[in-house]
Amino acid sequence: MLGKFFESLYLKVFVNVVVKNSTTDVYIELCSSKGVIDNMEDSFNTTKMSEEMLNFITSYTRETPFSYFSFLDMSPSQGAIPTCSKNRLSYYYDVSASEYKCHDKKWTHYTSKSDLYDIERRYKETGVDFVFSPFSILANFFKDKVDSHHAMYILVQEAFVSLAVFDNSELLFAQHLDMEKITESDELLIDTSDDILDLEDGIELEDIDVMGTDDSLDDFSDIEDLDSLDEIDEFSENKDVEEEFYQEEDAELAESEEDGFNEDYQRFSLIQSSMNRFYKDDKFESKFIENVYIADGVGVSNDLKRYLEEEMFLSVYVRHLELGVEVSELAREEVGI
Amino acid sequence: MKYSYITPRPKSAFTAEIQLLVTFFSITLGMLFITYFFLLFKDYTFLSDMDELAVVQSELSVNIKEMKEQITFIEKENLLAQKVYTQNTVLKDSIANLFDLVPQRITLSEAKLLENGLVLYGVTPNKDIYNFMLQAPLRSIFHRTYSSFYPAQNGWLRFVSTNYIDEEINLSQEIESEN
16 A cells, blocks of 8 residues: 555656667656656667666666666577467477467467576666567557458567568467578578579679569469469458558658668568468468568668568568567556556 | 566565655654653643642642631630630639738638639637738628628637629729720
8 A cells, every 4th residue: 555655656667678789779768657758768889788878777767666677588599389388389399498478378479598597697787677579569569450460570670580470360470580690491491593692792683583583483382373463453452551551651761771771681581481481381370471561670671671572472561660669568568557 | 477578576665765764754753653642641640630739739728727727726725725824823823812811810721712702711819800801801802702700619700701703893804904
């Protein structure tokens, strides 16, 4: 009773940390019982807890005992499994060395225990209250679509791409892709045709033959009906008009960021290989994907969308996302504000 | 937790500062309450003492009144005693004077002191000696004097002298003397 009274007198501070390749974004929200009253963010050129970052955080947290430190899980050994049944978890992934959490009693997201301990050790000065999976962010961000659409949802971060296929809130497939560490199995799944681009030498747009090569479409052998124009029209009917409206707003922003061309192609490659895995792996219930919703957390260029649309014939919708804000939203939901 | 892999650390509003503040205010309030209750107790004891003192005061007043009455009574007794003493002294002097009045030739055999009188029995050689040497001074003292004689065997006369002082006259004389 007295504790609740004192709690109501204090502001709640949500410190949300998103670690990128070489920087760390800290987004702070000050909340009262009525909601968010202020927010501020800063970026630090370090991936560890620096004194500058600690000073920035403590300048807001020292005034209240109710400060919550939330982290977006950056573990490369994480993912999501389309079941909550403990007996069936091992069918998809060996979770003996992982911490896992069932989401809405429908699907499970997991991460490496050692990476969790690493986060707690790395941020022991501030402590850690919440660690969220990118898949939770993705499901929450596209909540309006996930519950009623069948589509692929992609969270694009600087170093990771989190990909999930939902069919009316049921997870069919999910994969967390590390851009710096493409596993051998992924490489095998990537189309190894002659016209694959050499990323080290740069990319010549002329070299990319989007429609001309049959090999690039070999993996989509089960969509032969696309040859029919009528069927293509049906695709167009399935387009999400509302999403296109939002997309036009983001178009100018995307066009201004052309420097991420190589990364976007890398992302495209990862997505493509992941889709191949989804279609080919018998573990997963394959359903043909027409729409792709991208949660853009880094400001991807228009190329990624173009690759996906032109090479994979997908309807792509890009929504810009502030990772810190989304992490904070989950933290607030956990606390009950 | 719905989304997070880990549960948040427990948060408490009772930080070290709050604990210090609460402790400080608790001690302060405690001291205030103790002081308040002490004052209440003292007020209660003061009132009860005051009531007791009022009772004692009334008792003492009654005692004082009784003592004053006693003093008055004692003063009266003292006055009475002094009066009795004076009267006794006067009586003693009177008796001494009375015996001084009796001449050597007259012998008293008995004397009765009455409240307002004196009866003398004795032997006188003759009436003249009695009349001149004893009756004359008795008459000066008493208002009424009666004498009777009868002869004794040796030829002397036995006498009985009865003398009275009238009280009204005596009182009026006293008042006059007091005035």
